[in-house]
Amino acid sequence: MIFASMRPYRAAFVLAILFVIIETSFELVIPMIMADIIDVGVAMQDLHYILIKGVQMAGCALLSLITGLLYAKYAAIAANGFGAQLREREFACIQRYSFSNLDHFDSSSLVTRMTSDVTVMQNVINAGLRPCVRGPVMLILGLFMSFLINAQLALVFLICAPVLGIILALIVRRIAPMYGRLQQAVDHVNSIVSETLTAIRAVKAFVRGEYEEEKFRTVNEELMTIGEHTFHVAVLNLPAFQFTMYAAIVAILWFGGQLIFIGGMQVGELTGFLSYVLQIMNSLMMLSNVFLLLTRSLASARRIAEVLEERSDITDGEEGLTLEHGTVEFDHVSFKYRREAAEYVLSDISLKIEEGQTVGIVGGTGSAKSTLVQLIPRLYDISEGSLKVGGHEVSDYSLSHLRDAIGIVLQKNVLFSGTIRENLCWGNQAASDEEIRAACRIACADEFIERFEKKYDTMLEEGGVNVSGGQKQRLCIARALLKKPKILIFDDSTSAVDTATDASIREGLAQLKDTTKIIIAQRISSLMHADQIAVLEDGHLNAVGTHEQLLAGNAIYREMYESQMEGSEHHGKADQQ
Template sequence: MLNRFFIYFDKYRKHLIGGVICVALEAMFELVIPLIMADIIDVGVVTRDTHYILQKSLAMVACALISLLLGAIYARLAARAGQGFGAELRKAEYRKVQGFSFSNMDHFSTPSLITRLTSDITILQNAICNGIRPMVRGPVMMVMALAMSIKMSPQLAVVFLTAIPVLAICLVLILHKLRPMYGKMQKALDRVNSIVQENLTAIRTVKSYVKGDSECMKFSAVNDTFRASSEMAFHYAALNMPCFQFVMYATILCILWFGGNFIHVGTMQVGQLTGFLSYVLQILNSLMMISNVFLMLSRSMTSAYRISEVLDEPVGITDGTGSRTVEHGSIDFEHVSFKYQETAKEFVLSDISLHIGAGQMVGIIGGTGSAKSSLVQLIPRLYDVTAGCLKIDGHDVKEYPLAPLRDAVGMVLQKNTLFTGTIRENLKWGNENATDEELDWACRIACADEFLSRMPEGYDTDLGQGGVNVSGGQKQRLCIARALLKRPKVLIFDDSTSAVDTATEAKIRRRLAENLKDTTKIIITQRISSIENADLIVVLEDGKINEAGTHEELLAHNPIYRDIYEFQQKGATA
């Protein structure tokens, strides 16, 4: 599982290899110190050779300083490798998410994707930064210290060789319990993020309904679930230390007991036992490091699996095979049917056949749930048709590369979104190279110039997060201006003037007709007054075309359209 992530080390391979070499050398220099110490006691102290003791002491200091220097170099290299790896993996996952279709996004909740992009990647990143040292140092020190200790006293080596299987059994039992708990913990964190995001996004609604206390209770419930799952996981993880300490101290006591007997009978010297104990401690510490690595890897595996789910998600909508661009903007629905999930029993749209000529203005009207928005989202391939064929300029939309196709279709959606930044920065989403003259042109058609002139800093006025500094109608007009700056061949308004008064809406319609004669315009609305002058009006009912025609034709023959018209006329005169 973790092997697949090594490609994200490509830019930092030298740092990773350098860190591994530094840790291995550091361990070797530290392993020399017990040998020198044994010589000092058994040779220097016994013979009272001050020069020898001083010489060996300086050698010990030199080894310690070199180990210290290598440790410092490793820390720098490991930090570069770990942080770089995290940055590259985060970029790759974010790029993958950007390529998702709406159907892909339906597989993952937004809070879960945020957790996978932040918490899960941070866990992997920390595993690299904090794991290289014990991962390399542990086995190197264990093998070398084991060889040295066996060389010094094969009889005593048997004592801690029996301790290794005991420690291994403890570790396996702990990991067996921990693995599923880490998965539950990350899922609980997803739910915490979900509640936080939902609450902060709808904070005005929460306050207006005075639901702050109930939201706090809801958050407390999911937060307690996360706390409980975390406590349980770390409870088992914490058992690792006492198990190892128990085995380690029991091993030391046995070695001191048997080693003391060997010294008493003269088969071992004091310095030899001291050096042997140092190696035993290093072996046991190495085993402790290795066990911590396994615990870290166990948690990392959970996060790696969650990240892999995102990276392995097959993209629902892929680029077209051709190199076409939209030139005119005519649209043909040929027996199109659509459902959001393949397993769904019923189609959202059924057998839609419709021709929209280039430059025409087409109105779409229908009751709530008649799939008006679903219909227009098929045009820029936000979703793909399930059955039938959708053509633009006589060619299947799947023949167009996604970028030029979507660039040729301007959409002003039901939910208008502005981003943190200035008005200028938001408008330039439509055309990043737009001049002030082009901004003026788009804002004049969208009637945004009426309030921009009152803004203290004009285009450089800061909108705040999500455009909180402007009203709903102003936000809609800015979104219309942003779409116009694309100079699209097809322009879609999905109920995007619902917050604008009828007089301003009439101005926008008139200016659109005057300035975008060659642009195909599709208007989804609940107001008949918005589309009565359209070239074609489509009445949708339950995902099917009930009838299509001009305002006069539908008023004369279509009962659904006539009922809507008469109801709105009564409302206007009431």
């Protein structure tokens, strides 16, 4: 699944492998030429022969250099293209996730999987392809050449190879789980950094800088300790292999010297043989490093595969089915975040909202108000019952069409870096200037936008940190209005504006006669004029009615109203004093 991202770059990948093989072949010819120079040219004092062989050796070296450069070019194309494709696939998968899918991963972990883990996979090609191909080729051809020169000396490798294999197996077995823990430690560091940067104003306001520094120091030291321990084991590979390699060289020099002494071998042959020994040992060293690289990449590959293999809990509906009107009907709807959960978050909700109505939803903290409205655009799927929008089951619509027909202003307002106009056009990319101004007038955003020097071309910083909370809410409302949706959902989205602005926004929304408006609000005053108000308590629908009906017959609603009115009276008296 992961290496499917290599398909557009298969040609570059194959060419890189081909050039490595050619480069290695040229390098392996050089020791044979060197042996001829010593045994024939030097022994016979034939300068012409030495020059010819020297030119051949230089030609092989030059061709080896050229093919090496071509390998580097195509390997870079394959590695970086593969990494880009893999990141794009991960990002596309995340975009298709439902909220419940996103609950399976920490945000910091997803960032690590798209950056650090993908980089590890790229390095398998960038740093691992050359030794992975070159090592076996050099090993096989080097052994072949060694046996051609002297089969008796070549038997030394038959003793060394199992020793090296055992060393590598022990190291890989020990280090494999360490790389998984290392990437998890990177997750922890990213989590603390992300959390602290997001909440930096709160950190400064509460003078908690030292506390956050200590939290970061803890996870940073955890990463350092795991990294030290992991690479401490990994570098054992080098001395173990060098010991075996030098022991083999000593043995070859000893036995080779004996063969020269008795006339069974020439000096040039031993020189060429030693060149092949070094090349074979280097190839084994390369292979050992590739094994360690692959071991680390397997940990990253598993983490990336988890993202790619995560299947969205929400299946897309039919293309072509159109949402004609904004009627919403909950029929004995129940919901829980996980199928295996013991309790439902919402239980047996039955509520009908007619097209064009304004419906308020109130309830205490944790009564699942936000969860209820998130079921309408299928940010979550219902667990039981029936939910119809526009007269059809919500699951019958294609997700893109359903969500395009529903405007939702979430509890947590999000703006992106860019101009105000660019942020507003998220709601409608083809919106005209007049449509943008009309939406801003309804949302009461025009009054502060006009005060900016560049007006709608004013740049917003990441997260909209250069505007106030109330301004951010009004921009988000205007953005939702630009969609011209059949259903508008406001999840406590006027909590940061004053009561006068709140009233102005409600007056503007009242002009949208054909749009169904669902409003979650903590202030009863924001909902008093709604066509009906639903009271939620612990995930159950406690009562439905108008303001007057609930005030007369529902204890929960009356208690909320009286507590807010009492608070208003106290504030009024304080102001008069």
